[in-house]
Amino acid sequence: MSLLETLNEDMKTAMKAKDKSTLSVVRMLKSAVMNEKINLGHDLTNDEEVAVLSRELKQRKDSVREFEKGNRDDLVADTKAEIEVVEKYLPAQLSEADVKKIITETVSEVGAQSMADFGKVMSSVMPKLKGQADGKLVNQTVKQLLQ
Incomplete structure (x- = not known):
């Protein structure tokens, strides 16, 4: 199953479960993958999909650092929850x-x-x-x- 298919299935599951935070992250990921697909003009390879997901993960990790500097604990918690959702789609990280x-x-x-x-x-x-x-x-x- 491709990443887009997985994202669509997870989006449906999140909608049925009324899990708004997961739903918003999955929608953002799907949007990022679709934008990359349009920019490149072809279906994404596994490496290209991982690159998009890695970029999204990096953006969220950078946001966490900035929120921590600004003492915005409410945003830190939300962004860390987003990171967990994004990591679910990435290959396992090496030690x-x-x-x-x-x-x-x-x-x-x-x-x-x-x-x-x-x-x-x-x-x-x-x-x-x-x-x-x-x-x-x-x-x-x-x-x-x-x-």
């Missing part, structure tokens, strides 16, 4: 240990020695971890390994 292992293997594959090779490592490792690990975690881990 920090798994991420570090993949990055370590990639560092040795590309022969990276110092921070000068940071870009080379990142361009090689991100396709391997796309949708499975937070970009900030990957960035920090690569920097730690290259120091």
Whole structure:
């Protein structure tokens, strides 16, 4: 079942359950996927779907940080609930240990020695971890390994 079909089914379920918060998030996700489909002019591949979902997740995580800075606890709770809904559609996230292992293997594959090779490592490792690990975690881990 494609992501759009899953979103449609979940939208129906949320409507029947009168779950307004889940319904609004699912509608936003469906809208984002449809907009991406229109922009690209073709049905989305799995990688493209994950990219859209990851972008939506990142926006919500950034919002949580901003709301916390502004002491808006009411909005923090709502946004964290949205994050849980979005994460349901993403592939399972790798643990920090798994991420570090993949990055370590990639560092040795590309022969990276110092921070000068940071870009080379990142361009090689991100396709391997796309949708499975937070970009900030990957960035920090690569920097730690290259120091």
